[in-house]
Amino acid sequence: MTTRERVYLYDTTLRDGAQTTGVDFSLEDKRLIAGLLDKLGIDYVEGGYPGANPLDTEFFAARRTERAKFAAFGMTKRAGRSVANDPGVAALLEAKADTICFVAKSWDYQVTVALETSLEENLAGIRESVAAAKAAGREVMLDCEHFFDGYKANRDYALACAKAAYEAGARWVVLCDTNGGTLPEEVAAIVADVARHVPGDHLGIHAHDDTGCAVANSLAAVKAGARQVQGTLNGLGERCGNANLVSLIPTLKLKDGFADRFEIGVDEEALAGITQLSRALDEILNRAPNRHAPYVGASAFATKAGIHASAVLKDPRTYEHVAPESVGNVRQVLVSDQAGRSNLLAGLERVGLHVDRADPRISRLLEAVKEKEAQGYAYEGADASFFLLAKRVLGEVPEFFMVERFSVNVERRYNAIGELVTVAEAIVKVKVGDEILISAAEGNGPVNALDLALRKDLGKYQRFIEGLELVDYKVRIFQGGSDAVTRVLIESGDETGERWCTVGVSANIIDASFQALTDSVVYKLVRSGAGRE
Numbered sequence: 001m002t003t004r005e006r007v008y009l010y011d012t013t014l015r016d017g018a019q020t021t022g023v024d025f026s027l028e029d030k031r032l033i034a035g036l037l038d039k040l041g042i043d044y045v046e047g048g049y050p051g052a053n054p055l056d057t058e059f060f061a062a063r064r065t066e067r068a069k070f071a072a073f074g075m076t077k078r079a080g081r082s083v084a085n086d087p088g089v090a091a092l093l094e095a096k097a098d099t100i101c102f103v104a105k106s107w108d109y110q111v112t113v114a115l116e117t118s119l120e121e122n123l124a125g126i127r128e129s130v131a132a133a134k135a136a137g138r139e140v141m142l143d144c145e146h147f148f149d150g151y152k153a154n155r156d157y158a159l160a161c162a163k164a165a166y167e168a169g170a171r172w173v174v175l176c177d178t179n180g181g182t183l184p185e186e187v188a189a190i191v192a193d194v195a196r197h198v199p200g201d202h203l204g205i206h207a208h209d210d211t212g213c214a215v216a217n218s219l220a221a222v223k224a225g226a227r228q229v230q231g232t233l234n235g236l237g238e239r240c241g242n243a244n245l246v247s248l249i250p251t252l253k254l255k256d257g258f259a260d261r262f263e264i265g266v267d268e269e270a271l272a273g274i275t276q277l278s279r280a281l282d283e284i285l286n287r288a289p290n291r292h293a294p295y296v297g298a299s300a301f302a303t304k305a306g307i308h309a310s311a312v313l314k315d316p317r318t319y320e321h322v323a324p325e326s327v328g329n330v331r332q333v334l335v336s337d338q339a340g341r342s343n344l345l346a347g348l349e350r351v352g353l354h355v356d357r358a359d360p361r362i363s364r365l366l367e368a369v370k371e372k373e374a375q376g377y378a379y380e381g382a383d384a385s386f387f388l389l390a391k392r393v394l395g396e397v398p399e400f401f402m403v404e405r406f407s408v409n410v411e412r413r414y415n416a417i418g419e420l421v422t423v424a425e426a427i428v429k430v431k432v433g434d435e436i437l438i439s440a441a442e443g444n445g446p447v448n449a450l451d452l453a454l455r456k457d458l459g460k461y462q463r464f465i466e467g468l469e470l471v472d473y474k475v476r477i478f479q480g481g482s483d484a485v486t487r488v489l490i491e492s493g494d495e496t497g498e499r500w501c502t503v504g505v506s507a508n509i510i511d512a513s514f515q516a517l518t519d520s521v522v523y524k525l526v527r528s529g530a531g532r533e
Contacts, residue, residue, distance in 0.1 A: 004263040007222060007252060010044040010174075010204065010230040011037050011245060013281075014059075015073050017236030018048070022287075027055055028472050028491065029284050032499070033233070034064040036277050041266035042245075044099060046071040051091030060095045069139065072097035076104045076129035076142075079117035083132040093136050100133045101174075102126070103143040106161035107150030119157060123164045130168035141172035143206060143230075148175065148182040151190050159197055166198045172228050173198050177217060180210025180240060184220040195225035204228030207243040209235060214243035219251065222262065233281050234293070246278045247294045254322050268326075272346065275328035276380055283381025283489055283501075286474040295327045302331075341366060347379070351387040355394070365393040375505055376478035376485045382503035384492075384523040385516070391526065398531040400461055400522060404429045404436075406453070408446045408510055424449040432459035447473060447513045454517055464528040465521060467495030475509060490516040494524060 014030050017023065025033070030047070037045045045068045048056040052074075063070055072095040077086040092100045104126050105111045111122045126142060133140040142165035144150075150158040162173045175194060177187070187205070195203060205221035205228070207214040218229050229252075235244030249266050252258045266274075275296040282289040291298045301324040324331050330343045341357070344366050348355055355362060368389060369379070379386035391397045408426040415421050426449035427440045439456035443449030451470050458465060472491035477484050488504045490513070500523055504515030525531065 004261060005201075005227065007262045007264050008043040008204075008228045009041075009245065009249070009264055009266070010046065010071070010228055011042045011232065012046045012073075012206075012230055012242065013037070013232040013236055015046045015048045016238070016242055017232040019238035020236045020241065021238075023236060023285060025055075026472065027058060028499075030055075030059050031064060032284055032491075033281065034070075036280065037233070038065040038068045039270070040249075040274070040277060041264070041270045042068050043265050044069045044071050046073050046101060047097065048072075049074055049091075050095035050097070051087075060097065063096055069098040070096070071099040071101050071141075073101045073103065073143075076102045076125040079115065079121045079125065083128045089129055089132065093133065093138070097138070099139040099141065099171075101141045101143060102129050102133070102165075103145050104129075104161065104165075105146060105150075106144035106158045106176075107146035108154045108157045110146050110150070123160060126161060126164045127168045130165050130170050134169035140170045141174060141204070141228075142170050143174045143176050145176050146178045148177045148186065148190060149179060151194075152186075155193075159194065162194060162198050166202055171202065172204045173202055174204035174206050174228065174230060175221070175226070176206040177208055177214075178206075180208030180214065182207075182213075182217060183211065184213055184216045187217045188220040188224045191221045191224035191226050200225030201227045204230055205243075206230040208237060209240040209242060209244075212240075214241070215247050215251070218243045218248055219258070222252075222258070234278055234290070244294075246274060246296055249274060250295045250322065250327050254326060272326060272328045273350065276347075276350065279378075279380035283378065283474075286476055286489070288476070289380075295322070296329060300324070301329055344369065347386060348390055351383050351390070353387065353390055353394075355390075361394055365390055368393055372505075376487055377503055377505050378487065379503065381489060382501045384500035385502045385519050388502075388519055388523055388526070397522065397526060400432070400525050400530060401458055402431045403454075403514075403518065404431055406450065406514060408450055410446055426450040426453040428453040428456075430454075430458065432461065435459050446510055447517070450510070450514055451517050454514075454521060458521070461525055461530050464530045465524050468521065468524050469493055470517075470520075471499065473513075478505065486512045488512040488516050490520055492520040492524070498527075 013033060018025050034045050045065050047059055047070055050060040050072045051057055072092050074088050074092045077083045077089050083089050105115060105122060108119055111119055130140050144161050147158055165173050203226040205218050205226045207217040231243035231245040231248055234246055235241040252262060252264050253271050278296040279289045301320055341362060406428045410424045412422045424443045424446045429438045437457050437459055439453045441449050441452035441456055443452050455465055471493045474489045476487045478487045485507055486509045489501060491501050493499045502516040502519035504512040506512035
């Protein structure tokens with residue numbers, strides 16, 4: 001057997017993906033997503049622009065990945081400045097990052113019109129910036145912006161930009177289809193030509209999806225010699241998005257012509273979790289997953305009744321290009337519930353619960369999950385609630401406390417200095433054993449007030465939740481109209497640094513929020529071993 005060549009995966013969800021219309025990552029969102037990418041097996045996680053804004057500055061204050069290299073992104077030095085006197089380059093060199101990814105124009109038109117500088121000055125900026133980062137002990141790469149348009153307009157200059165970076169010591173020279181208008185056959189020919197000047201194991205591809213070809217262009221580049229692929233989770237990115245790593249990764253792992261020739265850092269176990277990861281990202285972004293997404297969509301392996309369904313029941317290969325379980329998805333046209341059981345067992349393993357496949361309680365849990373999902377619950381981004389649902393069906397969650405009632409009042413009024421303010425007050429009555437406890441609290445909103453009141457006094461369990469705090473809160477309308485159902489997703493954390501997500505569903509947003517808050521408290525008690533008292 002010939003040795004397979006290594007293809008490296010570079011994720012830019014937290015930088016290029018953040019340019020998606022309607023996407024605005026919080027610091028906690030960035031931290032969560034970096035962790036998901038690290039666990040998946042991505043080689044490079046790009047964190048953003050250090051020093052560009054307070055959020056990115058704080059994000060770069062500490063290392064956010066364990067296995068993946070953490071990358072900082074920014075421009076090469078500006079024309080008319082030295083590298084030592086450029087604040088953007090300085091911020092990159094000071095960032096706690098393993099890799100520095102510079103971006104520079106490689107289309108002569110962009111250099112002279114957009115940057116208003118000379119072609120030689122642009123090349124000097126590439127060489128000097130790469131050399132400075134290399135001298136500082138960093139791995140360096142250069143994103144050649146507008147490379148394919150630049151190549152078609154002035155091949156020699158585009159190649160000169162790529163060669164300048166490589167000769168200055170760049171580990172990777174990344175060819176960017178910035179406008180997203182290049183087609184696969186063009187990408188293949190251009191990458192093959194560039195590989196005659198810059199070795200293929202130093203070349204990368206960064207494709208945008210403006211013609212719907214970003215994934216195809218990335219695969220064409222790999223076949224033509226590129227050995228790094230840049231993209232985003234779920235194809236996030238400005239305009240029409242970037243190359244979708246959630247589609248690229250299974251293709252590289254499972255398809256003939258790629259799986260037999262190339263190796264990536266994502267193993268089979270991680271690949272089997274890619275559906276859950278894709279949907280977890282959508283939960284973080286508070287948006288509905290694309291049911292028709294390749295590999296991971298809810299409809300990706302769904303077949304309606306008829307001749308196709310009959311064929312799938314006889315042999316799934318008739319209408320399935322890969323096994324759904326290989327990417328953590330599920331077939332939706334089986335006369336038995338075996339696919340559902342397999343998916344459920346994988347979910348249990350994911351949250352650390354090991355249950356025998358033959359355990360009769362699995363069927364009860366499967367029915368409970370189906371019933372909850374019909375009501376609007378979604379557990380892809382709420383592992384803590386799924387963990388508790390499973391433990392309750394398994395009979396392993398004590399009744400720590402019972403909420404007898406709660407109320408919340410929101411009042412808008414003028415304060416003592418004449419400012420118009422909104423004040424929320426909440427009262428929660430709980431029973432802990434034989435003890436009745438009533439707590440009240442004020443907050444800057446009804447959910448905050450309820451959270452504070454619920455955690456104010458839980459009697460003998462209070463010491464277990466002292467470090468608990470609400471970190472993030474998201475709301476989605478599950479069904480529209482006058483009978484709309486609201487889904488609330490809450491992220492909580494504690495003094496150990498652990499983070500977990502819980503979900504609540506109700507026609508009443510306050511009730512849905514309180515469900516998620518209660519689950520968060522119970523999860524903390526279970527994980528703290530409070531039930532052993």
